[in-house]
Amino acid sequence: MRNLVRADLKRIFRVGLIYIGLLLALIYISYTVLEGVVNDGSIGLVRGVQKSLSGAPIALFIVFPTFYAVFAHELSSKSMQAVLGHGITRDKLIVAKLLDAAIVLLCVYLVIIVAILAVINGESAIILSSQQQTNLVVFIILRWLRHFGYIVFSAMIMYISGSTVLGIVVCVAFTVVFKLVFNMIEFFSSLSLYDYTFDGLLDWAYTGIEMEAFPWQLLPAACYLLAALAITTYFFRRKEFDF
Numbered sequence: 001m002r003n004l005v006r007a008d009l010k011r012i013f014r015v016g017l018i019y020i021g022l023l024l025a026l027i028y029i030s031y032t033v034l035e036g037v038v039n040d041g042s043i044g045l046v047r048g049v050q051k052s053l054s055g056a057p058i059a060l061f062i063v064f065p066t067f068y069a070v071f072a073h074e075l076s077s078k079s080m081q082a083v084l085g086h087g088i089t090r091d092k093l094i095v096a097k098l099l100d101a102a103i104v105l106l107c108v109y110l111v112i113i114v115a116i117l118a119v120i121n122g123e124s125a126i127i128l129s130s131q132q133q134t135n136l137v138v139f140i141i142l143r144w145l146r147h148f149g150y151i152v153f154s155a156m157i158m159y160i161s162g163s164t165v166l167g168i169v170v171c172v173a174f175t176v177v178f179k180l181v182f183n184m185i186e187f188f189s190s191l192s193l194y195d196y197t198f199d200g201l202l203d204w205a206y207t208g209i210e211m212e213a214f215p216w217q218l219l220p221a222a223c224y225l226l227a228a229l230a231i232t233t234y235f236f237r238r239k240e241f242d243f
Helices: 003-013 016-040 042-054 056-071 080-084 090-121 130-161 164-189 196-212 218-237
Strands: none
Touching: 003 056, 003 090, 016 042, 016 056, 016 090, 042 056, 042 130, 056 090, 056 130, 056 164, 080 130, 090 130, 090 218, 130 164, 130 196, 130 218, 196 218
Protein backbone atom coordinates (compact mmCIF):
# COMPACT_ATOMS: atom_id res chain seq x y z
CA MET A 1 0.00 0.00 0.00
CA ARG A 2 2.94 2.32 0.67
CA ASN A 3 4.06 2.04 -2.95
CA LEU A 4 0.51 2.81 -4.10
CA VAL A 5 0.36 5.95 -1.95
CA ARG A 6 3.78 7.06 -3.17
CA ALA A 7 2.86 6.56 -6.82
CA ASP A 8 -0.48 8.33 -6.35
CA LEU A 9 1.14 11.32 -4.67
CA LYS A 10 3.58 11.74 -7.55
CA ARG A 11 0.61 11.91 -9.91
CA ILE A 12 -1.50 14.13 -7.67
CA PHE A 13 1.18 16.75 -7.11
CA ARG A 14 1.41 17.23 -10.86
CA VAL A 15 -2.21 18.45 -10.96
CA GLY A 16 -2.04 22.21 -11.45
CA LEU A 17 -5.45 22.84 -9.90
CA ILE A 18 -3.98 22.25 -6.43
CA TYR A 19 -1.46 25.07 -6.82
CA ILE A 20 -4.02 27.42 -8.33
CA GLY A 21 -6.32 26.74 -5.37
CA LEU A 22 -3.49 27.29 -2.88
CA LEU A 23 -2.57 30.60 -4.52
CA LEU A 24 -6.18 31.78 -4.42
CA ALA A 25 -6.44 30.66 -0.79
CA LEU A 26 -3.33 32.63 0.20
CA ILE A 27 -4.62 35.73 -1.59
CA TYR A 28 -8.00 35.43 0.12
CA ILE A 29 -6.40 34.87 3.54
CA SER A 30 -4.05 37.84 3.01
CA TYR A 31 -6.94 40.14 2.12
CA THR A 32 -9.04 39.05 5.13
CA VAL A 33 -6.08 39.26 7.51
CA LEU A 34 -5.08 42.71 6.24
CA GLU A 35 -8.63 43.92 6.78
CA GLY A 36 -8.59 42.51 10.31
CA VAL A 37 -5.21 44.05 11.17
CA VAL A 38 -6.32 47.48 9.95
CA ASN A 39 -9.44 47.30 12.13
CA ASP A 40 -8.16 45.56 15.28
CA GLY A 41 -4.37 45.38 15.18
CA SER A 42 -2.67 42.13 16.20
CA ILE A 43 -5.85 40.44 17.40
CA GLY A 44 -7.34 41.30 14.03
CA LEU A 45 -4.81 38.94 12.44
CA VAL A 46 -6.15 36.05 14.50
CA ARG A 47 -9.73 36.95 13.71
CA GLY A 48 -8.86 37.41 10.05
CA VAL A 49 -7.27 33.96 9.80
CA GLN A 50 -10.22 32.36 11.59
CA LYS A 51 -12.74 34.21 9.45
CA SER A 52 -11.04 33.33 6.18
CA LEU A 53 -10.57 29.65 7.03
CA SER A 54 -14.18 29.41 8.23
CA GLY A 55 -15.69 30.73 5.01
CA ALA A 56 -16.93 28.84 1.98
CA PRO A 57 -14.41 30.42 -0.45
CA ILE A 58 -11.36 28.98 1.30
CA ALA A 59 -12.99 25.56 1.43
CA LEU A 60 -13.65 25.70 -2.31
CA PHE A 61 -10.08 26.83 -2.99
CA ILE A 62 -8.65 23.94 -0.94
CA VAL A 63 -11.13 21.07 -0.63
CA PHE A 64 -12.42 20.94 -4.18
CA PRO A 65 -8.97 20.87 -5.88
CA THR A 66 -7.80 18.17 -3.46
CA PHE A 67 -10.87 16.00 -4.03
CA TYR A 68 -10.60 16.48 -7.78
CA ALA A 69 -6.89 15.65 -7.88
CA VAL A 70 -7.31 12.47 -5.83
CA PHE A 71 -10.59 11.09 -7.15
CA ALA A 72 -11.45 12.78 -10.48
CA HIS A 73 -10.47 9.89 -12.74
CA GLU A 74 -10.72 7.15 -10.16
CA LEU A 75 -13.92 5.57 -11.46
CA SER A 76 -13.78 6.57 -15.12
CA SER A 77 -10.32 5.16 -15.80
CA LYS A 78 -9.17 1.55 -15.54
CA SER A 79 -6.46 2.38 -12.99
CA MET A 80 -8.55 1.05 -10.13
CA GLN A 81 -9.02 -2.30 -11.84
CA ALA A 82 -5.30 -2.43 -12.56
CA VAL A 83 -4.45 -1.83 -8.91
CA LEU A 84 -6.93 -4.45 -7.73
CA GLY A 85 -5.52 -6.86 -10.28
CA HIS A 86 -2.08 -6.53 -8.69
CA GLY A 87 -3.32 -7.91 -5.37
CA ILE A 88 -4.28 -4.74 -3.47
CA THR A 89 -7.48 -5.37 -1.51
CA ARG A 90 -10.42 -3.02 -1.88
CA ASP A 91 -10.18 -1.93 1.74
CA LYS A 92 -6.51 -0.99 1.32
CA LEU A 93 -7.32 0.84 -1.90
CA ILE A 94 -9.85 3.08 -0.18
CA VAL A 95 -7.55 3.70 2.80
CA ALA A 96 -4.71 4.57 0.40
CA LYS A 97 -6.88 7.08 -1.46
CA LEU A 98 -7.97 8.74 1.77
CA LEU A 99 -4.35 8.85 2.94
CA ASP A 100 -3.52 10.57 -0.35
CA ALA A 101 -6.19 13.18 0.34
CA ALA A 102 -5.06 13.67 3.95
CA ILE A 103 -1.42 14.14 2.96
CA VAL A 104 -2.15 16.55 0.11
CA LEU A 105 -4.52 18.56 2.28
CA LEU A 106 -1.99 18.62 5.12
CA CYS A 107 0.74 19.87 2.78
CA VAL A 108 -1.53 22.73 1.69
CA TYR A 109 -2.28 23.66 5.28
CA LEU A 110 1.38 23.45 6.29
CA VAL A 111 2.14 26.07 3.63
CA ILE A 112 -0.60 28.26 5.12
CA ILE A 113 0.74 27.76 8.67
CA VAL A 114 4.31 28.62 7.62
CA ALA A 115 3.13 31.73 5.74
CA ILE A 116 1.10 32.98 8.72
CA LEU A 117 3.87 32.32 11.27
CA ALA A 118 6.37 34.04 8.97
CA VAL A 119 4.18 37.15 8.96
CA ILE A 120 3.70 37.07 12.73
CA ASN A 121 7.37 36.55 13.56
CA GLY A 122 8.77 38.66 10.73
CA GLU A 123 9.60 42.33 10.69
CA SER A 124 6.10 43.58 11.44
CA ALA A 125 4.16 45.37 14.15
CA ILE A 126 2.04 42.28 14.79
CA ILE A 127 2.67 40.89 18.27
CA LEU A 128 1.08 37.66 19.46
CA SER A 129 2.01 35.64 22.52
CA SER A 130 3.26 32.08 22.15
CA GLN A 131 -0.08 30.82 23.50
CA GLN A 132 -2.02 32.85 20.92
CA GLN A 133 0.20 31.49 18.16
CA THR A 134 -0.27 27.94 19.45
CA ASN A 135 -4.05 28.33 19.55
CA LEU A 136 -3.99 29.73 16.01
CA VAL A 137 -2.00 26.72 14.76
CA VAL A 138 -4.43 24.38 16.55
CA PHE A 139 -7.34 26.19 14.89
CA ILE A 140 -5.73 25.69 11.46
CA ILE A 141 -5.07 22.00 12.14
CA LEU A 142 -8.70 21.52 13.13
CA ARG A 143 -9.69 23.17 9.85
CA TRP A 144 -7.52 20.61 8.07
CA LEU A 145 -9.36 17.85 9.93
CA ARG A 146 -12.74 19.41 9.10
CA HIS A 147 -11.95 19.67 5.40
CA PHE A 148 -10.51 16.16 5.36
CA GLY A 149 -13.82 15.03 6.82
CA TYR A 150 -15.66 16.67 3.92
CA ILE A 151 -13.50 14.65 1.53
CA VAL A 152 -14.15 11.41 3.42
CA PHE A 153 -17.92 11.94 3.33
CA SER A 154 -17.85 12.96 -0.32
CA ALA A 155 -15.74 9.92 -1.24
CA MET A 156 -18.28 7.73 0.54
CA ILE A 157 -21.07 9.08 -1.68
CA MET A 158 -18.87 8.72 -4.76
CA TYR A 159 -17.99 5.09 -4.11
CA ILE A 160 -21.57 4.13 -3.17
CA SER A 161 -23.14 5.85 -6.18
CA GLY A 162 -20.36 5.04 -8.62
CA SER A 163 -20.48 8.66 -9.82
CA THR A 164 -17.48 10.98 -9.62
CA VAL A 165 -19.68 13.94 -10.55
CA LEU A 166 -22.02 13.26 -7.63
CA GLY A 167 -19.03 13.03 -5.30
CA ILE A 168 -17.81 16.44 -6.50
CA VAL A 169 -21.30 17.94 -6.10
CA VAL A 170 -21.51 16.62 -2.53
CA CYS A 171 -18.01 17.92 -1.82
CA VAL A 172 -18.97 21.41 -2.98
CA ALA A 173 -22.24 21.20 -1.03
CA PHE A 174 -20.37 20.36 2.18
CA THR A 175 -18.03 23.31 1.75
CA VAL A 176 -20.67 25.86 0.80
CA VAL A 177 -24.06 25.13 2.34
CA PHE A 178 -23.61 22.57 5.14
CA LYS A 179 -23.58 24.97 8.08
CA LEU A 180 -26.12 27.26 6.44
CA VAL A 181 -28.64 24.42 6.15
CA PHE A 182 -28.31 23.47 9.81
CA ASN A 183 -28.55 27.12 10.88
CA MET A 184 -31.83 27.38 8.98
CA ILE A 185 -33.13 24.17 10.57
CA GLU A 186 -32.25 25.47 14.02
CA PHE A 187 -33.87 28.84 13.28
CA PHE A 188 -37.21 27.32 12.27
CA SER A 189 -37.28 24.35 14.66
CA SER A 190 -35.26 25.54 17.70
CA LEU A 191 -33.33 22.25 17.62
CA SER A 192 -29.59 22.50 18.29
CA LEU A 193 -28.64 19.88 15.73
CA TYR A 194 -25.46 21.57 14.55
CA ASP A 195 -23.65 20.90 17.83
CA TYR A 196 -23.88 17.16 17.15
CA THR A 197 -22.61 17.32 13.58
CA PHE A 198 -18.99 16.74 12.57
CA ASP A 199 -18.49 20.49 12.16
CA GLY A 200 -20.18 21.35 15.44
CA LEU A 201 -18.09 18.85 17.40
CA LEU A 202 -14.87 20.34 16.01
CA ASP A 203 -16.07 23.84 16.91
CA TRP A 204 -16.69 22.76 20.48
CA ALA A 205 -13.34 20.94 20.58
CA TYR A 206 -11.52 24.16 19.70
CA THR A 207 -13.48 26.09 22.33
CA GLY A 208 -12.41 23.48 24.88
CA ILE A 209 -8.77 23.80 23.84
CA GLU A 210 -8.94 27.58 24.23
CA MET A 211 -10.28 27.05 27.76
CA GLU A 212 -7.50 24.49 28.41
CA ALA A 213 -10.02 21.66 28.72
CA PHE A 214 -9.71 18.22 27.16
CA PRO A 215 -11.31 18.27 23.68
CA TRP A 216 -13.40 15.13 24.16
CA GLN A 217 -15.53 16.15 21.18
CA LEU A 218 -12.72 14.90 18.93
CA LEU A 219 -13.66 11.33 19.88
CA PRO A 220 -17.20 11.35 18.41
CA ALA A 221 -15.86 13.39 15.48
CA ALA A 222 -13.39 10.58 14.78
CA CYS A 223 -16.28 8.10 15.04
CA TYR A 224 -18.01 9.98 12.22
CA LEU A 225 -14.96 9.45 10.01
CA LEU A 226 -14.62 5.78 10.97
CA ALA A 227 -18.32 5.21 10.29
CA ALA A 228 -18.01 6.81 6.85
CA LEU A 229 -14.97 4.63 6.12
CA ALA A 230 -16.82 1.49 7.23
CA ILE A 231 -19.84 2.33 5.04
CA THR A 232 -17.59 3.07 2.07
CA THR A 233 -15.66 -0.19 2.34
CA TYR A 234 -18.86 -2.20 2.84
CA PHE A 235 -20.44 -0.97 -0.38
CA PHE A 236 -17.17 -0.97 -2.29
CA ARG A 237 -16.64 -4.67 -1.53
CA ARG A 238 -19.98 -5.41 -3.18
CA LYS A 239 -19.26 -3.35 -6.28
CA GLU A 240 -18.62 -5.22 -9.53
CA PHE A 241 -15.98 -4.12 -12.03
CA ASP A 242 -15.31 -4.93 -15.65
CA PHE A 243 -11.69 -6.01 -15.89
